Amino acid sequence: MRSIPFSLLAAISLALPIGAQEVTPFADPSRLISIGGSITEIIYELGKDDLLVARDSTATYPDQALQLPDVGYMRALAPEGVLSVEPSAIIALEGSGPIDAIEVLENASVPIVFVPEIFTQDGVITKVRTVGEALNAENEAEALIGRIQADFDAVQDRISKIEQPKSVLFVLSMVGGRVNAAGTGTAADGIIALAGARNAITEYEGYRQLSEEAIITANPDLVLVMDRGGDHAASEDELLSHPAIALTNAGQTGSVIRMDGSYLLGFGPRAAAAALDLADAIYGAPEPAQ
Known part of the structure; x- marks a missing residue:
């Protein structure tokens, strides 16, 4: 099977509507590598995890995936590490790279299918359908x-x-x-919208450092952060004591929501559940039906 050259992927994904990309099933997926946490989740949900021989470091769910060899972070892949597990096929989330690593893998004649990353309900469905087509598991994909x-x-x-x-x-x-903070076109922006809320930041795309003035002007009702370890994970006290955040509605009411990052931003099979949990955290759980 021929893979799509990585250098052409962006142009192709912009030119085609969601779900319009044609995917040829892998001729031999018996030694499959998945790149992207949501891709790995989908493969497990399809019951095709027996094909997996490795995954990237963003694949932390389900727990069984942690038993697989880790070939590195999806945006910083080393081709030597990927090829060391002798893959027969790779299925990767759009944006995996770097470009030169993908080109080495393509030159090594490893078939690769790239899965679009779109932070919407339709985007999740497209992911599942693309993975199902690549693994010749269309029936399982439609059931999922x-x-x-x-x-x-x-x-x-x-x-x-x-x-x-x-x-x-x-x-x-x-x-x-x-x-x-997250602007438009991000996974955070997408999950906030799915939860029936609005992103406080709409002036730019992607992630960017905010000035104190911009935070005060945005005046969010709540602050949302990923629950993760590491030096960059701000505590609730640190967030609420920030001079600008303290002046916002969120700061005045002490409204901080913390959720697992891969669950919140993965946009895989659990995206709807994450959106529902986020909606309940923002607005409070609905009263049970009488």
């Missing part, structure tokens, strides 16, 4: 899509009852008092 669609229907029912959307500031990291 049915379950995912039911989960998203529950999310829509939940957020349809929200009268006034709240404003959420997603803080990726805070180092030396500098807040790195």
Whole structure:
């Protein structure tokens, strides 16, 4: 099977609508590497995990995936490490790289399928369908899509009852008092929208450091952060004592939400559940039906 040259991937994904990319099933997926945590989750949900011989470091769910060899971070792959497990096929999330590493893998004649990364409900369904087509598991993929669609229907029912959307500031990291926050086109922006809230930052795409003035002007109702270890994970006290955050609605009410990063931002089979949990955290759990 021919893979799509990485250098052409961006142009192709922009030119085609969601789900329009043609995927030829792998001729031999018996030694499969998955790159991207959501891709690995999908493979397990499809019951095709017996094909996996390795995964990248973002694949931390389900727990069984941690038993697989780790070939490195998806955006900093070393081709030698990937090739060391003798893969027969690679299925990778769009944005995996760097480009020169992907080119080495393509030159080594390892078939690669790239899966679009779009932070919407349709994007999740496209991921599942693409993985299913690559692994010749279309029936399993459609069954999984049915379950995912039911989960998203529950999310829509939940957020349809929200009268006034709240404003959420997603803080990726805070180092030396500098807040790195999510703008549009990010996984954080996508999950906030799915949860029936609005991103406090709409002036730029991607992640960027905010000035204190920008934080005060945004005036979020809540601050959302990933629950993770490491030096960049700000504590609730650090966030609420930040001079600018302290002046916002979130700071005044002490409203900080912390959720597992891979669950919150993965946009895999659990995306609807994450959106529902986030909606409950933002607005409070709905009253049980009488």
